[in-house]
Amino acid sequence: xxxxxxxxxxxxxxxxxxxxxxxxxxxxxxxxxxxxxxxxxxxxxxxxxxxxxxxxxxxxxxxxxxxxxxxxxxxxxxxxxxxxxxxxxxxxxxxxxxxxxxxxxxxxxxxxxxxxxxxxxxxxxxxxxxxxxxxxxxxxxxxxxxxxxxxxxxxxxxxxxxxxxxxxxxxxxxxxxxxxxxxxxxxxxxxxxxxxxxxxxxxxxxxxxxxxxxxxxxxxxxxxxxxxxxxxxxxxxxxxxxxxxxxxxxxxxxxxxxxxxxxxxxxxxxxxxxxxxxxxxxxxxxxxxxxxxxxxxxxxxxxxxxxxxxxxxxxxxxxx
Amino acid sequence: xxxxxxxxxxxxxxxxxxxxxxxxxxxxxxxxxxxxxxxxxxxxxxxxxxxxxxxxxxxxxxxxxxxxxxxxxxxxxxxxxxxxxxxxxxxxxxxxxxxxxxxxxxxxxxxxxxxxxxxxxxxxxxxxxxxxxxxxxxxxxxxxxxxxxxxxxxxxxxxxxxxxxxxxxxxxxxxxxxxxxxxxxxxxxxxxxxxxxxxxxxxxxxxxxxxxxxxxxxxxxxxxxxxxxxxxxxxxxxxxxxxxxxxxxxxxxxxxxx
Numbered sequence: 001x002x003x004x005x006x007x008x009x010x011x012x013x014x015x016x017x018x019x020x021x022x023x024x025x026x027x028x029x030x031x032x033x034x035x036x037x038x039x040x041x042x043x044x045x046x047x048x049x050x051x052x053x054x055x056x057x058x059x060x061x062x063x064x065x066x067x068x069x070x071x072x073x074x075x076x077x078x079x080x081x082x083x084x085x086x087x088x089x090x091x092x093x094x095x096x097x098x099x100x101x102x103x104x105x106x107x108x109x110x111x112x113x114x115x116x117x118x119x120x121x122x123x124x125x126x127x128x129x130x131x132x133x134x135x136x137x138x139x140x141x142x143x144x145x146x147x148x149x150x151x152x153x154x155x156x157x158x159x160x161x162x163x164x165x166x167x168x169x170x171x172x173x174x175x176x177x178x179x180x181x182x183x184x185x186x187x188x189x190x191x192x193x194x195x196x197x198x199x200x201x202x203x204x205x206x207x208x209x210x211x212x213x214x215x216x217x218x219x220x221x222x223x224x225x226x227x228x229x230x231x232x233x234x235x236x237x238x239x240x241x242x243x244x245x246x247x248x249x250x251x252x253x254x255x256x257x258x259x260x261x262x263x264x265x266x267x268x269x270x271x272x273x274x275x276x277x278x279x280x281x282x283x284x285x286x287x288x289x290x291x292x293x294x295x296x297x298x299x300x301x302x303x304x305x306x307x308x309x310x311x312x313x314x315x316x317x318x319x320x
Numbered sequence: 321x322x323x324x325x326x327x328x329x330x331x332x333x334x335x336x337x338x339x340x341x342x343x344x345x346x347x348x349x350x351x352x353x354x355x356x357x358x359x360x361x362x363x364x365x366x367x368x369x370x371x372x373x374x375x376x377x378x379x380x381x382x383x384x385x386x387x388x389x390x391x392x393x394x395x396x397x398x399x400x401x402x403x404x405x406x407x408x409x410x411x412x413x414x415x416x417x418x419x420x421x422x423x424x425x426x427x428x429x430x431x432x433x434x435x436x437x438x439x440x441x442x443x444x445x446x447x448x449x450x451x452x453x454x455x456x457x458x459x460x461x462x463x464x465x466x467x468x469x470x471x472x473x474x475x476x477x478x479x480x481x482x483x484x485x486x487x488x489x490x491x492x493x494x495x496x497x498x499x500x501x502x503x504x505x506x507x508x509x510x511x512x513x514x515x516x517x518x519x520x521x522x523x524x525x526x527x528x529x530x531x532x533x534x535x536x537x538x539x540x541x542x543x544x545x546x547x548x549x550x551x552x553x554x555x556x557x558x559x560x561x562x563x564x565x566x567x568x569x570x571x572x573x574x575x576x577x578x
Binding site: 018055058061062063064065081082083084085087088089091093094095096097099100108109111112113114153156157160166 | 325326329330333336337340341403404405406407408409410411412413414415574576577578
């Protein structure tokens with residue numbers, strides 16, 4: 001038996017083009033993307049707005065037909081229907097039949113998912129309790145808040161106990177408490193052995209809970225891998241605080257590292273790891289005092305922004 | 321392979337949505353009111369009170385039924401796409417054909433429930449006025465139900481790929497043409513040109529013939545209705561509706577839900 005984790009989602013060379021206007025022109029939204037999601041991982045599909053995250057997820061959910069390429073979930077082509085018993089999906093800003101109550105909507109989805117009738121009441125009550133909606137189970141959904149609807153969305157995605165769960169911007173529009181609750185629910189799914197695919201642009205959430213990420217910018221994958229490896233690949237920077245800096249040395253620093261941030265006698269600058277030794281030597285030689293030296297790893301956010309800027313640079317004229 | 325269980329679940333939910341909608345009760349109220357109006361209209365004439373009362377009643381049932389079918393049918397699929405409720409449904413093991421069929425059957429069930437309520441009102445008014453209720457009345461009401469199912473199929477087809485506004489335009493247009501298609505055929509048959517006769521015959525076969533479901537005259541005058549005519553109307557309605565749904569399913573299958 002192989003120790004390698006099983007591939008749950010595999011996407012190869014996926015292309016999606018949408019017709020524009022009368023169909024004479026086409027806009028390429030996905031430009032031959034490939035990635036894979038492994039068993040029992042929390043996979044973050046990360047990118048700025050308009051990068052193609054939701055389009056890719058909709059292809060996986062069978063809501064959009066790909067122009068070219070192949071996408072498979074649990075070994076099945078995404079165009080198939082029956083294997084969907086094993087997957088759950090939370091769309092972005094989910095909307096449900098507001099004339100139904102929380103309990104009724106979960107029963108509806110459970111029946112559609114092919115859950116055995118005998119198991120439905122037990123699963124529905126369990127999920128209502130799990131997402132903290134037991135108290136509102138008999139209220140119509142039109143009376144629910146955004147956070148409650150998000151939790152209904154998660155409950156319907158899990159009601160049939162799927163092996164894989166796809167979440168599109170699960171924390172979008174929620175307050176910090178709501179985000180924390182959803183994060184905890186995702187971690188719980190993971191602990192239950194489920195594979196979680198999460199579309200998001202909230203990088204702090206990705207850093208907190210994802211095992212692996214794929215970064216998509218302008219319809220192309222820029223990075224795919226473990227989040228620790230991704231962060232390690234980022235440049236190490238050091239915050240250096242100096243005091244009693246001579247004007248000539250301050251000018252030399254500004255020419256090299258840009259405007260200095262100063263507070264009282266102290267001057268604060270960010271120095272790349274490779275230049276640190278040289279800067280410290282010059283500072284001491286000029287008579288400055290070194291107050292503190294704090295190394296830190298670049299955040300996912302700064303690395304992500306660099307990737308977005310790098311992708312945008314060669315195509316300033318825009319794509320179609 | 322279509323799963324009957326999933327289709328029934330979707331149909332039951334569509335019926336439940338209609339039952340919980342206030343708009344529907346308003347329409348139903350006006351339909352029943354219109355049937356009752358026949359009593360007032362009947363007093364304006366010295367002869368054939370009962371026939372006028374029943375004529376107005378049957379016309380009200382057919383007109384309001386068609387109006388409700390168009391009104392609810394044109395947004396049947398579009399509403400689900402627009403509000404994105406379709407996203408979670410199609411992410412379950414539900415095919416697009418099952419979705420379309422479930423929505424269609426749910427709306428047909430809604431229409432038939434309304435027809436039953438309107439029929440009860442019609443029978444009550446007829447009994448109160450002492451009007452006769454021959455068995456042809458039941459046949460007329462039954463075939464009105466088949467006509468409603470066909471109108472819903474037309475609306476569902478258009479709703480599967482276009483906006484409610486255009487779907488309303490196309491469905492209302494086909495409804496009107498459907499009641500005139502026999503006239504078109506007869507007009508063409510009177511032509512001396514074979515090409516005109518053949519053209520109008522082909523057009524008649526292509527367009528729905530909604531007059532096949534109109535037994536108002538037979539019901540009012542208790543005229544005999546051949547069993548073959550009823551059977552033909554049933555098969556024609558079912559076949560035409562099935563064909564429209566099949567086209568709708570093919571179109572719907574190719575759509576992208578952005």
